[in-house]
Amino acid sequence: MKEATKTRSTGEQVSVTIDGREVTVPAGTSVLDAALSAGIDIPHLCYLPELGLPATGSCRLCLVEVEGEKGPVASCVHPIAPGMVVRTDSDELREYRRTVIDLLLSDHPHDCLTCEQAGACDLQKYAYLLNVKDSEYRGESVWPDPVQDGPAITYDKSKCILCGRCVEVCQNVQVTGAIDFMSRGFEARVGLPPAMPREESVCVECGNCIDVCPTGALAYVGAQGAGRQWELDRVTTVCPYCGCGCLLEISTRDGSIVDIKGAPGAGPTRGLLCVKGRFGFDFIGHEERLTQPLIRRDGELAPATWDEALDFIASRLSAIKEKHGADAIGGLASAKCTNEENYLMQKFVRAVIGTNNIDHCARLCHASTVAGLARAFGSGAMTNSVDDLAEADVMFVIGSNTTECHPVIGAAIKRAVMSGRTRLIVADPRAIELTEVAELHLRHKPGTDVALINALAHVILEEGLADEEFIRERTEGFEEFRKAVAANTAAFAEKITGVPAEAIAEAARLHASAPAASIIYSMGITQHTTGTDNVFALANLAMLTGNIGKPGAGVNPLRGHNNVQGACDMGALPDVYPGYQKVVVEAARSKFEQAWGVSLPASPGLTVVEMMHAAAEGELKALYIMGENPMLSDPDVNQVEEALKKLEFLAVQDIFLTETAQLADVVLPAAAFAEKDGAFTNTERRVQRVRQALDPPGEARSDWSIICDLAARMGYEMSYAGPAVIQDEIAGVTPIYGGITYARLDVESLQWPCPDRDHPGTSILHREKFTRGLGKFHPVEFIPAKELPDEEYPLLLSTGRILEHFHTGTMSRHSEVLDKLVSVGAIEISPADAERLGIEDGKHVTVTSRRGHIEIAARVTDRVAPGVVFLAFHFKEAPANRLTIAALDPVAKIPEFKVCAVKIAPAAAQ
Amino acid sequence: MAENATPDRLVSQGPSEDDVVAALDSLDARPETNLIGALQEVQDRFGYLPSPALEAMSERSGIPLSRIYGVVTFYAQFYTEPRGRHTILCCRGTACHVKGAGRVLEAVERELGIEEGESTPDLMFYLETVACLGTCFLAPVIMIDNEYFGMLTPQKVAAILQNFRAERQ
Numbered sequence A: 001m002k003e004a005t006k007t008r009s010t011g012e013q014v015s016v017t018i019d020g021r022e023v024t025v026p027a028g029t030s031v032l033d034a035a036l037s038a039g040i041d042i043p044h045l046c047y048l049p050e051l052g053l054p055a056t057g058s059c060r061l062c063l064v065e066v067e068g069e070k071g072p073v074a075s076c077v078h079p080i081a082p083g084m085v086v087r088t089d090s091d092e093l094r095e096y097r098r099t100v101i102d103l104l105l106s107d108h109p110h111d112c113l114t115c116e117q118a119g120a121c122d123l124q125k126y127a128y129l130l131n132v133k134d135s136e137y138r139g140e141s142v143w144p145d146p147v148q149d150g151p152a153i154t155y156d157k158s159k160c161i162l163c164g165r166c167v168e169v170c171q172n173v174q175v176t177g178a179i180d181f182m183s184r185g186f187e188a189r190v191g192l193p194p195a196m197p198r199e200e201s202v203c204v205e206c207g208n209c210i211d212v213c214p215t216g217a218l219a220y221v222g223a224q225g226a227g228r229q230w231e232l233d234r235v236t237t238v239c240p241y242c243g244c245g246c247l248l249e250i251s252t253r254d255g256s257i258v259d260i261k262g263a264p265g266a267g268p269t270r271g272l273l274c275v276k277g278r279f280g281f282d283f284i285g286h287e288e289r290l291t292q293p294l295i296r297r298d299g300e301l302a303p304a305t306w307d308e309a310l311d312f313i314a315s316r317l318s319a320i321k322e323k324h325g326a327d328a329i330g331g332l333a334s335a336k337c338t339n340e341e342n343y344l345m346q347k348f349v350r351a352v353i354g355t356n357n358i359d360h361c362a363r364l365c366h367a368s369t370v371a372g373l374a375r376a377f378g379s380g381a382m383t384n385s386v387d388d389l390a391e392a393d394v395m396f397v398i399g400s401n402t403t404e405c406h407p408v409i410g411a412a413i414k415r416a417v418m419s420g421r422t423r424l425i426v427a428d429p430r431a432i433e434l435t436e437v438a439e440l441h442l443r444h445k446p447g448t449d450v451a452l453i454n455a456l457a458h459v460i461l462e463e464g465l466a467d468e469e470f471i472r473e474r475t476e477g478f479e480e481f482r483k484a485v486a487a488n489t490a491a492f493a494e495k496i497t498g499v500p501a502e503a504i505a506e507a508a509r510l511h512a513s514a515p516a517a518s519i520i521y522s523m524g525i526t527q528h529t530t531g532t533d534n535v536f537a538l539a540n541l542a543m544l545t546g547n548i549g550k551p552g553a554g555v556n557p558l559r560g561h562n563n564v565q566g567a568c569d570m571g572a573l574p575d576v577y578p579g580y581q582k583v584v585v586e587a588a589r590s591k592f593e594q595a596w597g598v599s600l601p602a603s604p605g606l607t608v609v610e611m612m613h614a615a616a617e618g619e620l621k622a623l624y625i626m627g628e629n630p631m632l633s634d635p636d637v638n639q640v641e642e643a644l645k646k647l648e649f650l651a652v653q654d655i656f657l658t659e660t661a662q663l664a665d666v667v668l669p670a671a672a673f674a675e676k677d678g679a680f681t682n683t684e685r686r687v688q689r690v691r692q693a694l695d696p697p698g699e700a701r702s703d704w705s706i707i708c709d710l711a712a713r714m715g716y717e718m719s720y721a722g723p724a725v726i727q728d729e730i731a732g733v734t735p736i737y738g739g740i741t742y743a744r745l746d747v748e749s750l751q752w753p754c755p756d757r758d759h760p761g762t763s764i765l766h767r768e769k770f771t772r773g774l775g776k777f778h779p780v781e782f783i784p785a786k787e788l789p790d791e792e793y794p795l796l797l798s799t800g801r802i803l804e805h806f807h808t809g810t811m812s813r814h815s816e817v818l819d820k821l822v823s824v825g826a827i828e829i830s831p832a833d834a835e836r837l838g839i840e841d842g843k844h845v846t847v848t849s850r851r852g853h854i855e856i857a858a859r860v861t862d863r864v865a866p867g868v869v870f871l872a873f874h875f876k877e878a879p880a881n882r883l884t885i886a887a888l889d890p891v892a893k894i895p896e897f898k899v900c901a902v903k904i905a906p907a908a909a910q
Numbered sequence B: 001m002a003e004n005a006t007p008d009r010l011v012s013q014g015p016s017e018d019d020v021v022a023a024l025d026s027l028d029a030r031p032e033t034n035l036i037g038a039l040q041e042v043q044d045r046f047g048y049l050p051s052p053a054l055e056a057m058s059e060r061s062g063i064p065l066s067r068i069y070g071v072v073t074f075y076a077q078f079y080t081e082p083r084g085r086h087t088i089l090c091c092r093g094t095a096c097h098v099k100g101a102g103r104v105l106e107a108v109e110r111e112l113g114i115e116e117g118e119s120t121p122d123l124m125f126y127l128e129t130v131a132c133l134g135t136c137f138l139a140p141v142i143m144i145d146n147e148y149f150g151m152l153t154p155q156k157v158a159a160i161l162q163n164f165r166a167e168r169q
């Protein structure tokens, strides 16, 4: 993948001569970088620029001769100077380099015969290139056994050349700081604090240290004995977990995955991965994968052929449509599936079934973002890019536990703060990892975001810190907005949010005075009955301070799923066609009627939660679900279960027999992400190519081909040679994807809008003007959450995610490493509440809301404030959504996952 | 085990949370700018670097714990295990060996109830052996902190250690 390399330089260019060639580079560049940029390779071991590792000059392999210098210099740390003359190769240099390698080999087991890294090892490579056979310095070595602690990572001290790459990546790029050099002399090694087990250390098991290790010293346990480098097939594709959209390099051998590495320097996160992307792949080859279609016969799901299953679905859907009308049928698309699959799914529901009842789980995470930002700016997506975050002078992170939910973006935020450039404000009811590095932590009560954000605006207006020119030139609705926040003083907000007025004022000043301030948020903002209001309030704040349309600024929602952005873009929503073209707009409708050759319904369909209500009421008769699991993901799952059971017909295509699939009449086995081609769109609107690395198990098939077959059986021809052709159709009807083709995606990634084939894509939205013309202020006022604690249910429950798992656990719980790391859920409760209620850390409690109850272990921690408890929703053994409330935001129809009332008691003695 | 040794509890427990807080509050050196100085102060106070103290220092200063341990394990002067405040060096160099260093070492070990490389439970003494203390004319020799004791017999050893302990209690 091509990446524009960005050097933040003064712009001054300097010319030097390297091996007789003139090379011109920005001032401050190192000799090694200058040489590399001219295609001249200097051997180097410790320097690894692709991941942004700073040069440390520790290996001394990169020695070069610089005219005028006494001896050779380490080129990775030696800056160029005008007129410098450099020689990178000479007999003497070779001799130096040979000595460096020789010394490293003197204490190195020549274990290449059984080492995983053989063939990809830099030490081996340079020994070969420099023809170092055995060491002249070999002494008596005692090699300790490799240490494996934790489920994934081993360290073999004997193979460690102490280059420091792992330490650099952990300390300065991943910014976790779990490992460093320990001891010295022959004892020297890299590691965690001595005697500290990995699970007790701060290590997040991201495995980025493995990727950078030039030898086999740090390695992934699972890859041992699974194949040598030259026996592996490698495919670059996109991570199936969160919306960061990291590129994965999957290595396979004989049809199974050996390991997953980051693609160095490539993709939005430059090759960094988190624990899920790197180690969470066992689900693909899991024995519980669905391998053949199932039809319910005599109450039991029994194997069937594809023909039987598809015929059955076609006939049932046709019959129900005939009898009850198309609107009695609904479809759920999937934020896990590709753009092409989502496009076909919504086309199937609209053109073949004839209803707009199409939605997907974006409803549950960012519907309020799509609704709010589309109204305020004209585009319901992240305005800026991941890369661009580092340009922010101030970041305001609200309602996003970034380091756990979007780990690699979380690392980018920490990096920006550590570099000293960016000052960080975090607003979050919980103490999270980011609050440790934040300058200000505004710990507001869940559900009081509008009061808090409006108060920031109030202070900014009061103190004359608003960007008046921006407001005048580029926005509308300012006066109404000003009136609406007039009463929302910091003092008022203090009463509502619990955040001291002075802290609010300080945050407001910091935010408003920054040349570029970026707002980053996630589900803590969106999953409320006031979700859309919250988004409006943030959009207002950004416009008020003129922070739209420039680098390091913007309103940046971090999307949860790998392809939730794409699924929305593809129109897997009840009110819009692909590219957010509204179904109620005549022109849009007739365009799609023409393109698809059918007539289309004019009124918006039902959202996910509305479909469940309609099913419970008996109005919705059939549901076709592609890759979603509402039985765990939706609020108030008891009601969901009732609704699904009431359906006349339920078809599910998925990779596992999920809790939802178990209720279905027909279950179709689908291909997982690594088993198909397509494209995902990440949180920053970047469309990236998904590539097939494996064959699907048994008879499983890719979702897009299943839909095509089903459509044909229902009398609508859908035939495509493959995803590339589907994308061509998408481009034809979706202006923001208009210039995207597979030919381009094969060599680059593209951020929409990309209207035509020569368009380079758009990294920052709303630069000169807003998508909707002028940005629109939306006055919003604080409204309390739907269900607040009371005497009977005195605690406020907030739900969310943790680092090691994802969504309903369909993938992550089926991955050995992840499930070993964290295999049970726990409810977080403050020490004060725990003591009052007689709850002990690690002991089981019963959590009860008006809708249901679960039993789960308690984790007593001051991460949560008194009065608040927190629960992750990944665990089917204790489904958080048995407790949550299906109260909806009136605009976006997103449920309030972040606030409901519960009571807790120690579980009855077992 | 020597009769005046305090129970094992002392060693295994380490400092209390309050001790740690007090130690960090009273630091002269700031870990952010003078990590080594700060570590020395903590070690002076506890005789070693208890892990809770290092963890608290990491938390307060924002310096990763791994980085702190990197420094601690690099320098021989830092100990992460509880260690007697007074170091006994028993010479086993040639001159001393010939004059009965073996029996002297045995006597020290018997008197203190520990072996070389160990500390007494009350953390009064830590015992090490060395190749030659450079005072062969005094053989056999031991050294406690900076003080030499020469021409030793096992009987003298017991008396010296008992005196030393008595003077400091």
Ligand code: SF4
Binding pocket: A169, A170, A174, A176, A177, A178, A179, A202, A203, A204, A205, A206, A207, A208, A209, A210
């Ligand atoms: S796995 Fe990640 S956090 Fe852990 S030591 Fe390696 S780089 Fe650091």
Ligand code: SF4
Binding pocket: A159, A160, A161, A162, A163, A164, A165, A166, A167, A190, A212, A213, A214, A215, A217, A218
């Ligand atoms: S473990 Fe690997 S990356 Fe880390 S210092 Fe050793 S050789 Fe270098």
Ligand code: SF4
Binding pocket: A239, A240, A241, A242, A243, A244, A245, A246, A269, A272, A273, A274, A275, A276, A277, A278, A406, A407, A408, A409
């Ligand atoms: S889960 Fe997210 S952060 Fe982790 S590797 Fe995948 S895309 Fe990257």
Ligand code: FES
Binding pocket: A043, A044, A045, A046, A047, A056, A057, A058, A059, A060, A061, A062, A074, A075, A076, A077
């Ligand atoms: S690459 Fe320059 S010293 Fe290692």
Ligand code: FES
Binding pocket: B091, B092, B093, B094, B095, B096, B097, B131, B132, B133, B134, B135, B136, B139, B140, B141
């Ligand atoms: S041998 Fe003991 S002091 Fe020299």
